[in-house]
Amino acid sequence: MLRLLATIRKEWQLLLRDKTGIILLFVMPVVLITVMALIQDAPFKDYQDVKFDILTVDNDHGRLGRYVKEGLASGGQFNIIDSLEGKPVTAERAKELVNDGRYKISIIIPEGATASIVSNANRIVNDITHRMGMSVSLPVKKVPDSLNVTIYFDPAAKKAFKGAIHQSVDNFLTQVETDMLLDRIKHQLRSKDSTVSDTDTLAIRLQAVGLKEQSTGSGKQLDVISNSVQHNVPAWSIFAMFFIVIPIAGNMIREREDGSLLRMKLIPGSYLAILAGKMLFFVGVCVLQFYLMMLVGIYVLPLLDLPQLVMGQHPGATLLVAGGIGLAATAYGILIGTVFKTPNQALNFGAISIVILSAIGGIWIPLEVMPAKMQLLGHLSPLSWGLDAINDIYLRNGDIEFVWKNVLRLILTGLAMLAIAGWVEKRRMN
Amino acid sequence: MSGISVKELYKTYKGSAEPTLKGLTFQFGEGRIAGLLGPNGAGKTTTISILCGIVRGDSGEVKIHGLKQQASHRETIKHIIGIVPQQIALYPQLSAVENLTYFGNLYGFKGKALQEKIMHYLELFGLEKSAHKEIHKYSGGMKRRANIIAAILHDPKLLVLDEPTAGVDVQSRSMILQFLRDYNRQGASILYTSHLLEEAQSLCEEVVIMDEGRMIVQGNPLTLIHQHPDCNNLEDVFLHFTGNALRD
Structure with missing residues (x-):
């Protein structure tokens, strides 16, 4: 436990000293979701909202x-x-x-x-x-x-x-x-029929069957539609959370290059406790990022004439999904930091791969409007699992029963990436 | 009992056609200051990595303080060994105290006892005034000294140093070498690699000169010099055995 807590404290100290890292992790995503929600507001509005x-x-x-x-x-x-x-x-x-x-x-x-x-x-x-x-x-x-x-x-x-x-x-x-x-x-x-006066109206009802729109959910109903804020805030938050791979990969490569990793491995006890501390810290950062951006959606975006974000009625499920996304993103960062030899390689691959995963995963535009083949491909992206789960909670009033499959996918993918990273590291040492 | 015993050690890295170690054999007694010397590519770093248990040898036997380097003894050996890598294996953005507290915590030390130990070593190495300064603001010599402290927090019986005085000024080097002598006097074994052969000659009681993955010669530096009348110092002995060809 001491190793785990010490690692969390060390990562916290490192983050506090890294002003650029803090901006990258917290300020840039806020700017990103604000800009994306603003520029995608018109295309997302229904035709009746546009004059x-x-x-x-x-x-x-x-x-x-x-x-x-x-x-x-x-x-x-x-x-x-x-x-x-x-x-x-x-x-x-x-x-x-x-x-x-x-x-x-x-x-x-x-x-x-x-x-x-x-x-x-x-x-x-x-x-x-x-x-x-x-x-x-x-x-x-x-x-x-x-x-x-x-x-x-x-x-x-x-x-x-x-x-x-x-x-x-x-x-x-x-x-x-x-x-x-x-x-x-x-x-x-x-x-x-001359008995009918001119003032009498003849009721002829043409429409026998009408249309009535009803919500599909059960229990408390949500009056939420997928607007620019409901799509962009969670979508770009997930994108930003995955960008944590850049600092994590850089951190891993620096530790390997400067020998700290070697020193940690030479210290008695399992390296897994150190890795767990690192993971817990970065998953925590991801969750913090997520909620910061949700707060922006709730309190800041309405000041810019955008709709207010509605977070659904299941905060526990939301936290679980945010944690699952954070775990997958952190594990991906560790994998990239293990596989690549230099920070430059990791930075380029990490950034481009996240952009691709986000594009196919429905972050830029919803998966539903993509061609069928791209939709199939998109469902393989961890970012789409996260977004689907959030949409289940925010738009469909879903609870843990709705989202557990996507959360499990995220966790299993994270564990698989960690296993690959472990295998690569072992191979490298020998 | 031998501090370090290496017998017929072989190692070929995956993807490499040439073996790095080709039956390396040497032995150092416990409580001695030993030097592992060799030109670039001789296999010194691989040997140290196998001694520490980070890399596995393909065949052969390695013993540390009588314990075979294998899975069942790995944790015990980690307690015995302290390693000072050639790189400054510290977090540059953290202060010396923060770095040492972290590594001390990883060893299981905490609280007042750890802080007293850290301050003791910082004073010993003349770093007490810079205790809370970030490592990246340190001079080269200060970084080397802090790097050594991180390796001795758990009082290892065997201290392995990979070029601990590379790129430091005379004062820092003198302090580091004096510390190694003092630490050795307290009963610890020291294994040291360096390209500074004059330094090795003055510090080491015993040296192994290795080349191309094999041990070429082993002995006390002065004895080796006397055994070769054409050699005036350890550097001459080194060149006598390894030749003048460049090893780039």
Whole structure:
């Protein structure tokens, strides 16, 4: 126990004297998570949270144009712009402005669109009433129009964004067409049954089955969505925790080079106690880093107009995961410090390997948006195990039962890395 | 009883075509100051590493104070040996007291007894005024002296020193050599390697000159000089046996 405690105290003294190391371990990660949360805030926001200017050219001046403009504006997602510098926007000007990238979307409602819809509704009603043996003839155009509502997108617009706009406008078109048709049917029914006054409304309910969103969790429900803070704070915290391999590997190589390792091995007693002390200290540093960054997510990021981090309701499980990540990161540092001969080699390999493991492990962007093969590869990264476990706690209200498999993976990987490091060291000595 | 006994020791490192040690054999009595001398690449560091139990020999026998260097005796031998490596095996960012407290703790010493022992040795080596100064701020001689203290905290019966006076000034060297003589007078055996043959001649009661993994000659320095009329000092004896060819 004395060896273990003495080693922890020695590592603590070394860390306190290493101002650059302290900055690397504690200040840089705070800056990193703040910057990443800020720059990834917009891409992470749902479309309803982002307001776009939408150029609207209404050549129809009828019900469709009004519906589309009112419908788009009512969602709060779009600012409808139908005039610039006091002049109505023309189709050509709208196309030009979107192509220049000054506006993301433009919608052109063609002339006669409402009339065309009315004519089509009349044709349907005429057909129905004729089949019912009634002689009603609402006015219709002899040749149906072939009109389209035109949408221009900024060439840089994303596919998902285009899809969402398409869907919305299509819904408005359907809604106008349905409303027109129902209007015509009601009008005909009223004229057939003279006892119904004009003020009576005919309730026609089209939607029999609706949509209702519910949480999948049990017990206390969390009202948390995966936003920039919920993703970036844990993700980049895990990334920063793994960067502890740099000081650990440097520490190991220096001890080997200056003979301290030799001296420690020559002292009676197991070297494992010294190694355990070193590991405990660095795992502790990792856990401290983790909670420091969580505090930044809770108290600092909201000051920058970002959402507040929600840490879930299972602090024990969170601590366990943080410890598991710290253990895997520390063991990786010991492995790199054992395998490589110079601090430069260890620094380069350590840093690049963590960047790769983090990229494939869903730290930069969530694994779910990666191609299927990359997702499979990503699930092999210890960083993804840590992030999955944290997401289980923070977003899915998971407890230890949810995370123990990922924690076990982290611990076993850490032990395997230590075993490899031991084998390499033994081989080197002989 | 012999302090150190090495018989037919062979060692080839993995990946190396040439054996480093080729049947090395020598013996030093307990309580003596012995020198292990040889040109670069002779196998001195490998021999010391095997004596300390850090590296295993491929074959042959090594005994320290009568105990065979094998797994069952390794811990006991660690208590017997104190090693002063050629490098300054101390943490440069820590002070002498912090370093020595740490290594003392690893030996199982703690509290007031350890601190008194540390202060005693710091005074003995003239480092008491710099006790709380970080090691990287020490001069070369101060670092060497602190390096020796870290090896003797557990009062070893056999002190192994790998070039303990390399790169130090005359005053520090004189202090270190005087300490070794005094420590030896208290009953400890000392095994020392150096390229400073004048120093070895004055300090050692016995020397082994080795080359290419073998013992070339062993004996008292003065006896060896007298045995070779063309040699005026130990350096002449050394060159007589190892030749003038460069060993880069």
